[in-house]
Amino acid sequence: MKPSRLRLGLLALLGAPALANCPPDRPQLLLERFVSADCEACWAAVPPHPDPGRTAFALDWIVPGAEQAPLAAAALDESTARAARAGALRADEALTQGHPLPGRSALALEVRTGPGWNGYIGLQLTVRFTSLRPLPSGLSGWLALVERIPAGDEGTPVDRQLVRTVVGPLTLDGLARQPVRHLRSVRVPESGKAERLAAVGWVETDKGRVIAVGRSSTPDCP
Numbered sequence: 001m002k003p004s005r006l007r008l009g010l011l012a013l014l015g016a017p018a019l020a021n022c023p024p025d026r027p028q029l030l031l032e033r034f035v036s037a038d039c040e041a042c043w044a045a046v047p048p049h050p051d052p053g054r055t056a057f058a059l060d061w062i063v064p065g066a067e068q069a070p071l072a073a074a075a076l077d078e079s080t081a082r083a084a085r086a087g088a089l090r091a092d093e094a095l096t097q098g099h100p101l102p103g104r105s106a107l108a109l110e111v112r113t114g115p116g117w118n119g120y121i122g123l124q125l126t127v128r129f130t131s132l133r134p135l136p137s138g139l140s141g142w143l144a145l146v147e148r149i150p151a152g153d154e155g156t157p158v159d160r161q162l163v164r165t166v167v168g169p170l171t172l173d174g175l176a177r178q179p180v181r182h183l184r185s186v187r188v189p190e191s192g193k194a195e196r197l198a199a200v201g202w203v204e205t206d207k208g209r210v211i212a213v214g215r216s217s218t219p220d221c222p
Helices: 008-013 078-086
Strands: 004-007 029-036 056-063 093-100 107-113 120-129 140-149 160-171 180-187 197-204 210-215
Touching: 029 078, 029 210, 056 078, 078 093, 107 197, 120 140, 120 197, 140 180, 160 180, 160 197
Parallel strands: 029 056, 056 160, 107 210
Antiparallel strands: 004 093, 029 093, 107 120, 120 180, 140 160, 140 197, 197 210
């Protein structure tokens, strides 16, 4: 799917519906939304939606920019390479990449978070393959600690799932025969709010296309 760009000169012309309060359990589309840390106005604008007719699950990435960039505190180094998959990101723009998700998937994901302890929190991803067909080769798993920021807070007009930490790629060796489970402990970000943290997991191909996504439950989103 062709990426959608949001530049400062077009902020007033672009619009999209906000995410529901709880991300959908069975989304039709994964949106990866990249915002340059230099572009505070991009964060404050409604991001483009490449396919408004589909139910979307969004991940928000802040891409590092200048050292004193307005959004530098929440920028994630890993987002630079990830944004590059969708195309070059200018300092004055946001970029949205859509990944269509299959209506029926042979991959079942279970994502959990453990209780925080001493500044760390556990993330768990379990992947099951539920088909008799051959498993596609080159698949990898990913885990992210996200901060769920509601519309109207932190200057954003839409609900966001801001990626604060990402772990991957995680091997899925043996998945054709049995479930594969990964457990990782990650540091809780100092600038985040603990009550808004959740886990997201996904599986992608060796070409970087996301084909399955799941999230952990939270008190406000079972």
